[in-house]
Amino acid sequence: MTTLVTGATGLVGSAVVSELINRGESVRILRREKSAMDLLGELADKVDHRIGDVTDRVSVDEAMQGVDVLYHVAARLGFGGKKETRDMMRVNVDGTRNVVDAALHAGVKRMVHTSSIAALGRADWSEGVMDENSEWQDSPANTVYGVSKHKAELEVFRGIAEGLDAVMVNPSMIFGVGRPGENTRQLVDQVRRRQLPAAPTGGNGVVDVLDVAAGHLRAMDEGGTGERYILSGENLSWRTIIDMVAEGFGVRPPRLQLSLPLGMVLATVMEASGRLFRFRPLITREAVTQASRTFEYSNKKAVDELACTFRPFQETIERIVRAIG
Template structure:
């Protein structure tokens, strides 16, 4: 039996869809306030269970006859009021999954993030051996993913059969107006300014496919793999989306002082609207960072070919329209 945590999320639901298409039965966890995607709610091969990953005993009840675990559940936030909860969910939840996999001799594929990797040195691509720099400034989300990944490495030392994947920014049709899909809404409304940084992008279907391939290849264990299709500048990414939506592309590069003003203005506006700010200090800093990641290891080990980013964006634009 297969267990997927975070089954209602963008990646989790895509993974479940691929597993049931292959005829696999799945037990999937969800929060009590989560909405199960249409098509999966009453599927005969999916058993939905309300379980908080930070509740060890609730998780323990699910592990009867579980041989394979895909740990997708995590909280992503760059808002200060969410930091304590995010650290608790991501680190404590992963600790419970690792301990239960050890106890029940289950194989684990853990979804980490490029946020848990170190920074590029001398303009080299970030790879699996680019290690975390304790002295460098990190977002709380990065810290939560790094610490949760450390729980998996601790389990591997204790005998856990596990593989870690580090996806870059996950995009793909079906995200709607959430996550990376917000870029389409921003361009649709009109955007004149673009941040100066660059980013790695990977299609959600590729991430799910590679996870299944790694789970099924029992010779691969105790390894981590960056999952990244291409590295693109924010300018080029936004220009591509603008063309697909037949909208003007942003032409003004946001300087650091402009981003500094913008996140402070967003914070001030949020005080009056009683909503979370659309831009924070951490997201402003991330948007200006020049990030580039290597996918050589996963290509060399399993020969995987990623979907080109322009195809992903085209599929997202059709879905958005």
């Protein structure tokens, strides 16, 4: 049996590949020619490489030939900006459309699509703990990334209507060793280097990348066609997250709280400077708005139906500290 993984060189994709190799599956990956291979490490020699891009239908079709099951993990994450918005829509929406269509054409038996809690929608700030039944509503509260992942889900649902056996997983904020400067590793490095001046006032769901990878395989094996499963370990405030990271590295956490008004002023200045001097701003108004709110998610469905387990966030931090010192 041949298993294809897109996005295999990223944080989640590389962890999924590791899980698959550990259980003896024959793994093929679709990657760009210049993709960094550091997160795959020695696993890079144990997989079949196909060069291409999810936005290129021809290369997707070629990679899909002879594939039995598929993990579509590839995605672009970002917070606003015209270029980032274009890239997210191109990779997350158009790329998913290509993967779904190629899977249908190739007769792939089953697909797991990596979605996000952002695809659940955030129309009502005060709706409490969200689950898989939360319905998307168009709202300024949704991030551009969330919109792109919602539209990607619609492509998967379309594929299901056309005969594709597919299931989706919706991870919360994923923590792992990762790659410096990317995803939550950027936050971890800012805290350990004492470069974070203040903590946001909100909170979010957090989950270990190892549990996310295991959840992908559980979804493949046990998930219902057309179902979504939230993969999230704990709901924590940003203050708690930052304090735990700081304690793990033995540094003092920032004492200040970043209020929404102050954060918006700083983000506006940084966005303007970024446009003027052509650099990516450290924070954006969209990021500040999201970080000032508290979002909580239920993992009950994944636990009950997939038998997923989620380690404490403290254990995740300890593993990251051991890895990067």
